[in-house]
Amino acid sequence: MKRFRTISVLVFVCFGALNGCDFNGSSDADKRAREEKTRDEVARATERAKPVLEDAGRKIGKAAAEAADEAQAAAEGVRQGWENGRHPVNVNTASESELSGLPGISVRDARKIVAGRPYEDKHDLVVKGVITETAYQKIRDRISSK
Numbered sequence: 001m002k003r004f005r006t007i008s009v010l011v012f013v014c015f016g017a018l019n020g021c022d023f024n025g026s027s028d029a030d031k032r033a034r035e036e037k038t039r040d041e042v043a044r045a046t047e048r049a050k051p052v053l054e055d056a057g058r059k060i061g062k063a064a065a066e067a068a069d070e071a072q073a074a075a076e077g078v079r080q081g082w083e084n085g086r087h088p089v090n091v092n093t094a095s096e097s098e099l100s101g102l103p104g105i106s107v108r109d110a111r112k113i114v115a116g117r118p119y120e121d122k123h124d125l126v127v128k129g130v131i132t133e134t135a136y137q138k139i140r141d142r143i144s145s146k
Contacts, residue, residue: 014043088144091125092118104138119145 039116091113099110109131116130122145126136 053116086142088142090146091122092145102139102142104135107133121145 023140055084089102091099096107096114097109099105099113100107105113112130113125116128118123119125119128122140122143123136125131126133
């Protein structure tokens with residue numbers, strides 16, 4: 001009799017496992033229902049949070065734009081302060097070492113500038129093909145021809 005009871009319990013356990021029962025009183029249908037309930041709850045929470053998150057995103061974007069504007073103004077102030085008190089380098093009278101001290105001007109460029117003198121206008125450096133327009137843009141505020 002004891003053996004029959006053990007076999008009965010074993011058969012019951014096997015049958016329950018084959019049918020998807022996890023002995024917690026849950027079935028596949030219960031699991032799907034819980035998963036669907038969880039999805040629905042998360043979807044509703046996301047829907048409620050969406051306007052707040054969008055508003056926060058707009059505020060962050062506005063603050064970032066303002067910070068970028070302030071950083072640009074600060075950078076311009078640094079540049080202006082750095083250049084204050086400096087006299088422009090005269091491309092007609094400066095030495096090669098003074099010219100090569102300009103941003104983007106190599107020793108070779110400085111030699112070409114000296115060799116191409118005189119210059120009526122500082123932009124003549126580009127017109128005469130001594131330097132590129134890009135190089136000129138970097139130094140135009142730091143040079144003169146008079």
